[in-house]
Amino acid sequence: MKKLFALAVAALLTGCATQSDLVSMTSASIGCPKAETLIKDQDMGWTAYTWTATCRGKTFYCTNSDIAGFGCTRELSPQ
16 A cells, blocks of 8 residues: 555656546545545646545645655634
């Protein structure tokens, strides 16, 4: 699994990733099935690639950069 994850990260950084790669990486990170993970709002900046993922009514903000690496953070619920 770590090897697949490393390959997907490398593909994202080089611009060779497919939508399927992005869904696979994201679903593994947020703990949601691939079939239920929706990717939207993708943006490629100078130093980072960002996107929003939704699954089971929850929203996650994801980023992949040369400096900080890959990660997703769950949207905070209003209190």
